[in-house]
Amino acid sequence: MDFSDIADRGLVLLGCGKMGSAMLAGWLEGGLPPRSVWVVDPAPSDWLRGTGVNLNADLPETPAIVLVAVKPQMMGEALPGHSALGGGGTLFVSVAAGTSIATYESLLGAGTPVVRAMPNTPAAIGRGITALIGNAATGEADLARAEALLSAVGQTVRLQDESQMDAVTGVSGSGPAYVFHLIETLAAAGAAQGLPEDLAMRLARATVAGAGALAEAADETPGELRVNVTSPNGTTQAALEVLMDEKTGFPALLARAVAAATERSKELSRG
Structure with a gap:
């Protein structure tokens, strides 16, 4: 993947549990500079502390991408604090289960490009498969960037409609x-x-x-x-x-x- 845009503007990872850690490891192995990554996590692991990323530090003004990997029940606390990044300059990619695109648009604004994705647990060994769908504000370049990031933990497929995400959850998610x-x-x-x-x-x-x-x-x-x-x-x-x-x-x-x-x-x- 060409990380030049992300390296220049930065990538923000909200939440670095098992899925977030698996993705971060894939990005770093793929050549993304650690100093281009900002991680927000209330309980960082020893591994995360040793990666060299910006940990719980002030975020860049307009990062290229914000990847949301917090648990759904924590969404109400995590996302509103970053609503200033909405509006179109930053692509939001969510791997949080059960959180609709409409929820993001209500918090960030309808003009914010949002990609909703559903990975599964084999992502931990780079053998996952992730289904994704973008909102009306996402273009082909946004979807391609999201696919490139998510391919760090396995295969990706695009959905035709967000309503298919529930069946994806039933087949590959669970x-x-x-x-x-x-x-x-x-x-x-x-x-x-x-x-x-x-x-x-x-x-x-x-x-x-x-x-x-x-x-x-x-x-x-x-x-x-x-x-x-x-x-x-x-x-x-x-x-x-x-x-x-x-x-x-x-x-x-x-x-x-x-x-x-x-x-x-x-x-x-x-x-």
Whole structure:
């Protein structure tokens, strides 16, 4: 990424918890000078103190970007104090879950370019995926800058409408937890069939991680990959007959789970 504009005008990071730290680490590794970053965080970690960024210092007058990474419940305290940066000179990028673009516009002004983004926890190892959408005041250059910053922690995708963010939350935002639970239950099922618990867990973790990497790297669709490893009347088919049952298997279960997460996201956005 070309950090020249940010290096000249500065980048402000509001909140530096797990997600903020992951992004900051990616930017610094990508060549962003530490002195071009201002971090506002009430409880900075030892790692953050050692990065060389401007920590809880006076902010530049018109930074290029303000990235909001505070928890949603802290938004009411964090954002109003920076309302003077609204109006169009500074791009605001939010990774705070459940906070709508309209909320930012009400605090910063409708003319403020705002990009709302939803990353997920694999961002901590640079393997996340972030969905983003801009308001009417954002141009292509603003979206490109937001994508460049967010790509420091993984892939990015653009949404067509902000209303899609709730479904994104249900699929990729909350999705890692579904996969972690799959690993837990797969390991428990292996232990129930006589494997030592530590061995069952090692097999389950490596299997899910490897299958995910293969699904991402392969030219075939996940459905084709599934067929490729399913021999007629074999062991995999026996298991899939259980997992693919329309009433009790994955199709119905995951549809209900994603719908529940999506609905809860809508409720949180409404406050």
